[in-house]
Amino acid sequence: MSWETSDRRARLPRDWPVRRQRVLRAASYRCQIKAHGIPCGEPAAEVDHIERGDDHSYENLQAICRWHHARKTAAEAAAARKPRPTQRREPERHPGLA
Template sequence: MSGQWADSTRRDELPDDWYTVIRPYVLHRDEHRCRWREGRIVCGHHANQVDHIVPGNDHRYENLQALCAHHHAVKSSREGNAARWRETVRRPPERHPGLI
């Protein structure tokens, strides 16, 4: 496996019917159009990916949206960076070697 899924266990967390029912339903509902919003402008390009609006394991249809590959990557990157930032903020600062 390559790309964003290489070290991820995310696929294991998806419901059994993700690829057969949920994902096709959301893409059809959203007419295979990217729902990414920048202010009042909606992308509208061809969407082939389904995204959780609020990250996590809420797989209800109202928490899912169709996105194009570009905007799904942008959103995932922002969420990953935010998670890494939260981790680094929690670490206590290192002591200066000259003060030890």
């Protein structure tokens, strides 16, 4: 989903710039995503919601690098999509194999 067609920005709290800066500062501008229990640690300039939705509490926000943010967002979008129906028919049993 692109920002042009999204209402996400309008749903952010008025103090979002302040919250964003506090989260980034608290994380020392380092990515908080953990891989095998170890934080990524790459430079972070983005703030992400840990759990999807409109919970903008500090407990639900984390500093995240661009690479991890793109992958997390893509995974969440893929999980939210409805599976496409398959076009394949079930194979018919051979009439001679009754």
